[in-house]
Amino acid sequence: MGEKVSVFREEHFNAAHRLNNAKWTESENQRIFGKCNLPNYHGHNYELIVKVTGEIDPETGYVIDMKLLSDLIRDNILNKFDHKNLNLDVPEFKELNPSAENIAVVIYNLLRPLLSEHLSLQIRLYETPRNFVEFPAV
Amino acid sequence: MGEKVSVFREEHFNAAHRLNNAKWTESENQRIFGKCNLPNYHGHNYELIVKVTGEIDPETGYVIDMKLLSDLIRDNILNKFDHKNLNLDVPEFKELNPSAENIAVVIYNLLRPLLSEHLSLQIRLYETPRNFVEFPAV
Amino acid sequence: MGEKVSVFREEHFNAAHRLNNAKWTESENQRIFGKCNLPNYHGHNYELIVKVTGEIDPETGYVIDMKLLSDLIRDNILNKFDHKNLNLDVPEFKELNPSAENIAVVIYNLLRPLLSEHLSLQIRLYETPRNFVEFPAV
Amino acid sequence: MGEKVSVFREEHFNAAHRLNNAKWTESENQRIFGKCNLPNYHGHNYELIVKVTGEIDPETGYVIDMKLLSDLIRDNILNKFDHKNLNLDVPEFKELNPSAENIAVVIYNLLRPLLSEHLSLQIRLYETPRNFVEFPAV
Amino acid sequence: MGEKVSVFREEHFNAAHRLNNAKWTESENQRIFGKCNLPNYHGHNYELIVKVTGEIDPETGYVIDMKLLSDLIRDNILNKFDHKNLNLDVPEFKELNPSAENIAVVIYNLLRPLLSEHLSLQIRLYETPRNFVEFPAV
Amino acid sequence: MGEKVSVFREEHFNAAHRLNNAKWTESENQRIFGKCNLPNYHGHNYELIVKVTGEIDPETGYVIDMKLLSDLIRDNILNKFDHKNLNLDVPEFKELNPSAENIAVVIYNLLRPLLSEHLSLQIRLYETPRNFVEFPAV
Numbered sequence: 001m002g003e004k005v006s007v008f009r010e011e012h013f014n015a016a017h018r019l020n021n022a023k024w025t026e027s028e029n030q031r032i033f034g035k036c037n038l039p040n041y042h043g044h045n046y047e048l049i050v051k052v053t054g055e056i057d058p059e060t061g062y063v064i065d066m067k068l069l070s071d072l073i074r075d076n077i078l079n080k081f082d083h084k085n086l087n088l089d090v091p092e093f094k095e096l097n098p099s100a101e102n103i104a105v106v107i108y109n110l111l112r113p114l115l116s117e118h119l120s121l122q123i124r125l126y127e128t129p130r131n132f133v134e135f136p137a138v
Numbered sequence: 139m140g141e142k143v144s145v146f147r148e149e150h151f152n153a154a155h156r157l158n159n160a161k162w163t164e165s166e167n168q169r170i171f172g173k174c175n176l177p178n179y180h181g182h183n184y185e186l187i188v189k190v191t192g193e194i195d196p197e198t199g200y201v202i203d204m205k206l207l208s209d210l211i212r213d214n215i216l217n218k219f220d221h222k223n224l225n226l227d228v229p230e231f232k233e234l235n236p237s238a239e240n241i242a243v244v245i246y247n248l249l250r251p252l253l254s255e256h257l258s259l260q261i262r263l264y265e266t267p268r269n270f271v272e273f274p275a276v
Numbered sequence: 277m278g279e280k281v282s283v284f285r286e287e288h289f290n291a292a293h294r295l296n297n298a299k300w301t302e303s304e305n306q307r308i309f310g311k312c313n314l315p316n317y318h319g320h321n322y323e324l325i326v327k328v329t330g331e332i333d334p335e336t337g338y339v340i341d342m343k344l345l346s347d348l349i350r351d352n353i354l355n356k357f358d359h360k361n362l363n364l365d366v367p368e369f370k371e372l373n374p375s376a377e378n379i380a381v382v383i384y385n386l387l388r389p390l391l392s393e394h395l396s397l398q399i400r401l402y403e404t405p406r407n408f409v410e411f412p413a414v
Numbered sequence: 415m416g417e418k419v420s421v422f423r424e425e426h427f428n429a430a431h432r433l434n435n436a437k438w439t440e441s442e443n444q445r446i447f448g449k450c451n452l453p454n455y456h457g458h459n460y461e462l463i464v465k466v467t468g469e470i471d472p473e474t475g476y477v478i479d480m481k482l483l484s485d486l487i488r489d490n491i492l493n494k495f496d497h498k499n500l501n502l503d504v505p506e507f508k509e510l511n512p513s514a515e516n517i518a519v520v521i522y523n524l525l526r527p528l529l530s531e532h533l534s535l536q537i538r539l540y541e542t543p544r545n546f547v548e549f550p551a552v
Numbered sequence: 553m554g555e556k557v558s559v560f561r562e563e564h565f566n567a568a569h570r571l572n573n574a575k576w577t578e579s580e581n582q583r584i585f586g587k588c589n590l591p592n593y594h595g596h597n598y599e600l601i602v603k604v605t606g607e608i609d610p611e612t613g614y615v616i617d618m619k620l621l622s623d624l625i626r627d628n629i630l631n632k633f634d635h636k637n638l639n640l641d642v643p644e645f646k647e648l649n650p651s652a653e654n655i656a657v658v659i660y661n662l663l664r665p666l667l668s669e670h671l672s673l674q675i676r677l678y679e680t681p682r683n684f685v686e687f688p689a690v
Numbered sequence: 691m692g693e694k695v696s697v698f699r700e701e702h703f704n705a706a707h708r709l710n711n712a713k714w715t716e717s718e719n720q721r722i723f724g725k726c727n728l729p730n731y732h733g734h735n736y737e738l739i740v741k742v743t744g745e746i747d748p749e750t751g752y753v754i755d756m757k758l759l760s761d762l763i764r765d766n767i768l769n770k771f772d773h774k775n776l777n778l779d780v781p782e783f784k785e786l787n788p789s790a791e792n793i794a795v796v797i798y799n800l801l802r803p804l805l806s807e808h809l810s811l812q813i814r815l816y817e818t819p820r821n822f823v824e825f826p827a828v
Binding site for chain 2: 278281335342343
């Protein structure tokens with residue numbers, strides 16, 4: 001095989017959420033999460049960048065077919081998250097606070113088993129243009 | 139007074155919403171609004187650009203003090219819309235469907251009385267980076 | 277009907293082209309068009325913003341359903357232009373130089389008959405992030 | 415001649431400035447201009463978009479050659495403003511406060527005589543990504 | 553504690569500066585730094601991205617509260633640099649040339665003592681949209 | 691020498707290409723590369739970010755003079771790739787499929803010998819705003 005390259009594919013989804021820890025009182029939640037805790041939810045245009053690292057296949061010149069990667073993200077992440085309420089509609093967040101950090105870990109765990117073991121994976125998630133996260137950290 | 143110039147100030151807010159016409163059946167709403175009608179809401183990072191047109195004050199070189207314009211938007215729009223559920227928390231949308239078009243008209247109507255009659259006003263609102271609206275149309 | 281609003285939908289396509297006037301000599305073409313005239317083509321990620329202006333439908337809150345507008349652009353513009361060589365593959369440019377100006381006029385002429393007469397239309401086309409055009413001019 | 419189209423060319427320059435009205439006292443200047451009045455200057459990456467409107471030349475497919483327009487901006491605006499202190503180095507601002515509004519008018523007045531009478535001109539100037547102006551207003 | 557994640561917060565400031573080495577002659581400075589050495593300063597809209605890496609707190613879902621991180625940057629960096637002349641107003645650059653590289657190191661040294669030892673820190677600084685730096689290098 | 695910093699310079703070029711493996715049949719090429727294999731080429735606005743890592747020179751405050759780095763990229767990459775057909779005009783792709791991955795490796799190999807051994811190099815290449823690659827992978 002060829003040189004080791006990282007390839008990145010950007011997709012986006014729109015979702016509602018609120019931050020809340022069910023084990024805390026209402027006033028504790030308000031003190032810690034501020035307006036992110038407001039009861040009727042708010043929302044974001046999440047921008048998702050999926051990074052896949054591996055060797056170039058000399059036959060295709062690809063690390064992974066970007067069309068295939070895009071389809072994988074669409075089928076397994078966008079269909080599950082887009083135009084949804086993360087707290088109410090996505091089972092992974094029934095007990096888990098949908099912070100950007102936790103959403104990135106959940107997306108990683110959904111995609112990791114779908115990729116060859118020879119490829120490594122990293123998730124970057126923009127909650128707003130000025131706030132974003134990466135998992136795993138390098 | 140001096141030359142006529144337009145000045146623009148960009149601000150943003152994050153909010154949840156869903157599209158729904160209370161006079162229609164559930165299946166009509168689903169057919170017309172698709173996933174934008176999903177019951178538990180979704181959300182957006184709305185980017186708002188407020189355009190104010192008027193003559194340059196020769197003393198200051200300003201059409202309007204951008205700090206003052208920014209404060210006006212913050213106090214009257216962001217405090218009302220940011221981190222809120224437009225359908226549930228904003229009285230203007232109790233009866234009115236919070237489409238991007240209608241949100242832009244509501245923002246215009248909130249800001250218009252707060253500006254001098256010598257200034258004209260236009261609202262541009264991005265619901266996503268690829269979908270946006272302007273009111274009034276030129 | 278309601279207030280008059282403009283709505284904008286952004287789409288993109290990737291295409292090859294070269295600038296050339298078949299009535300000129302080779303050296304005239306090189307002098308006028310410079311490296312845009314190179315014989316083996318170059319290409320761009322064209323960003324297309326379609327602006328539609330009309331009154332808000334009070335039932336839907338829409339000027340036009342953005343999903344429908346997006347489908348219209350996909351079926352009539354992207355399918356025809358995307359991943360193509362504009363000079364060789366698109367009949368409209370058999371005789372017409374595919375400058376950004378001319379591409380914008382061609383797109384307008386393709387979309388105009390597909391929209392209701394009550395709606396007005398404007399095309400913005402980015403050839404690069406620093407060069408773009410609008411038709412019709414306002 | 416052909417259809418009427420607007421073409422846009424984006425350029426940028428970096429400059430220092432401060433806002434100050436020489437006819438006011440120091441404390442009046444501080445009250446009106448706040449931190450924009452600080453004595454040792456601050457600066458911006460100004461993004462300049464020059465819009466030229468006219469008919470398409472059927473021979474070239476151009477309203478104006480973008481290379482020529484870019485050279486015109488470089489020779490007459492960037493060479494004069496880039497990496498300069500607007501208050502100290504640019505004669506036009508010896509008496510005139512270099513607000514974004516006034517800079518846009520000065521740029522318009524520098525470029526207008528250099529363009530054919532058949533072309534119309536508009537200047538958009540970004541002082542920051544969130545603050546920008548247009549002259550003439552439409 | 554939970555998974556290791558990086559979080560990023562973007563802020564910006566506007567400042568004037570010039571590049572100059574006090575130990576060199578004027579002509580040496582001009583030869584090396586070109587128009588960045590012009591005597592009356594120029595300026596930039598600096599975009600600052602602060603990256604903090606650590607484990608997710610399972611109670612909050614946060615690596616660090618982004619509001620708190622934003623306040624930290626505002627109080628310790630923006631208040632010191634924004635709308636200032638880096639050479640004249642910021643003591644750290646009395647002897648040190650305010651190149652983007654050196655500004656990034658200074659920002660790192662100001663923020664590092666304010667963060668828990670369990671968190672690691674990296675600074676990305678955009679001097680212009682096309683020129684940026686990162687410290688520490690990875 | 692001083693602290694180790696990474697500096698980044700962004701440049702762009704416009705080029706035509708198609709994906710094709712000369713050892714495969716036409717129908718195999720169509721199946722694997724889809725519309726990227728269309729015979730008359732398509733094209734992109736490639737955005738190139740060159741990252742150079744090294745120690746700050748305490749005399750200049752630079753890792754490398756960005757003007758010098760920009761010239762190096764212009765002379766060795768842009769002059770070779772810009773407004774060209776990668777398959778037909780660039781000898782490196784006579785046998786090598788011009789995928790984004792392979793283009794990044796070719797650019798790295800062209801620039802690496804031109805930089806001091808004390809500096810390390812990484813290439814990021816955007817084929818579209820949503821598809822990009824990095825070489826070497828970290």
